[in-house]
Amino acid sequence: MNTEQEDMAAYNTFLMGENILIIVCQILSATGNGFISYLFVKLRKINGLQMLWVLSITDLLFAISVFPYMLYYVIGWTPTVLNYDGFMVIKLSFPLTMQYKITLVIGLAIASDRIQALFFSVHYRQRNNHYSYIVCTLLTGVIWGTFDCILEIFWNPVQSNPGCAAVGCFNGSEYRRYWGNSNMLLSVIMLVLTLVLGIKLKTVNQKSSKSVLAHSKQDSQRQANRLTMAIILISVCFHAIPSSLVGVADYFGINVFSKLGPFYILGLVLGGVCNSIAYITLHKELKNAALKAILPQKLQPTTTIAISKSTTRAAGHSSVLNTIK
Numbered sequence: 001m002n003t004e005q006e007d008m009a010a011y012n013t014f015l016m017g018e019n020i021l022i023i024v025c026q027i028l029s030a031t032g033n034g035f036i037s038y039l040f041v042k043l044r045k046i047n048g049l050q051m052l053w054v055l056s057i058t059d060l061l062f063a064i065s066v067f068p069y070m071l072y073y074v075i076g077w078t079p080t081v082l083n084y085d086g087f088m089v090i091k092l093s094f095p096l097t098m099q100y101k102i103t104l105v106i107g108l109a110i111a112s113d114r115i116q117a118l119f120f121s122v123h124y125r126q127r128n129n130h131y132s133y134i135v136c137t138l139l140t141g142v143i144w145g146t147f148d149c150i151l152e153i154f155w156n157p158v159q160s161n162p163g164c165a166a167v168g169c170f171n172g173s174e175y176r177r178y179w180g181n182s183n184m185l186l187s188v189i190m191l192v193l194t195l196v197l198g199i200k201l202k203t204v205n206q207k208s209s210k211s212v213l214a215h216s217k218q219d220s221q222r223q224a225n226r227l228t229m230a231i232i233l234i235s236v237c238f239h240a241i242p243s244s245l246v247g248v249a250d251y252f253g254i255n256v257f258s259k260l261g262p263f264y265i266l267g268l269v270l271g272g273v274c275n276s277i278a279y280i281t282l283h284k285e286l287k288n289a290a291l292k293a294i295l296p297q298k299l300q301p302t303t304t305i306a307i308s309k310s311t312t313r314a315a316g317h318s319s320v321l322n323t324i325k
Contacts, residue, residue, distance in 0.1 A: 025269035030063035032276025059272035065095035086159045086170035093167040098145030104186040105141035107235035111193040168257030184247030187240035227282040238271035
């Protein structure tokens with residue numbers, strides 16, 4: 001085996017490792033976001049988090065729908081030369097093409113919604129079309145993603161590209177340029193909104209620490225802001241930044257897909273896993289609901305004891321006050 005064959009074998013081994021990592025992340029994302037979606041349904045309504053629920057559902061559907069795509073990569077893998085059918089790869093990649101646009105559009109909508117809540121709070125509270133906003137956001141992502149899929153078919157796809165194992169290797173150059181630039185445009189807007197939102201949240205937190213707002217209201221706002229910011233940062237790290245890098249690389253004639261493999265899918269499923277973790281760790285109601293769903297019998301006595309202790313303590317304070325009077 002010469003040096004070129006050894007390099008190819010090492011690269012193919014790297015791609016197989018990447019495929020296995022993606023499948024593991026798919027399972028984790030599907031499980032985590034499926035559980036989160038169940039918790040949202042169980043809680044019925046969490047004000048201001050409906051858009052995050054939609055994102056969780058889309059992450060769940062993507063993790064499931066992209067399994068055939070990854071199985072095709074794994075089944076067709078060889079340690080020597082990779083030679084996938086370009087048309088088959090493109091057809092199986094439709095969930096990836098749609099989900100990328102849907103995720104970016106939802107991320108923009110979440111950032112825009114939170115900016116409206118912080119900069120125009122009075123108007124935001126008076127707005128009665130929150131569900132219309134969610135529906136319009138989802139429709140925009142689905143329609144744009146469908147349009148991308150149609151272009152992907154008709155814009156000169158490559159039938160064969162030996163040694164490459166990512167959908168970007170089989171897209172026509174015009175389509176790859178369009179898709180990279182459109183994703184990069186959305187990504188740049190998201191980066192700007194994230195910067196504005198971060199600065200505003202820092203100012204709001206400084207003011208709220210000095211104010212005397214009701215503790216429950218302040219805590220609820222802090223939770224919503226913290227969770228939303230975490231979800232946006234995850235979207236920036238795993239979706240916006242890779243999209244921007246692909247767009248920039250395309251200007252210099254570099255096809256990063258041929259070097260990094262299906263890293264777009266890896267970013268999407270990793271983002272889904274991180275989102276499900278953020279939901280549980282950063283929102284009190286979801287965290288408590290998750291604990292009750294997993295350990296209902298063990299939590300019940302603790303809750304009862306805590307309630308009885310607080311009741312006894314309150315009764316004690318009341319009797320002391322009556323004695324003083």
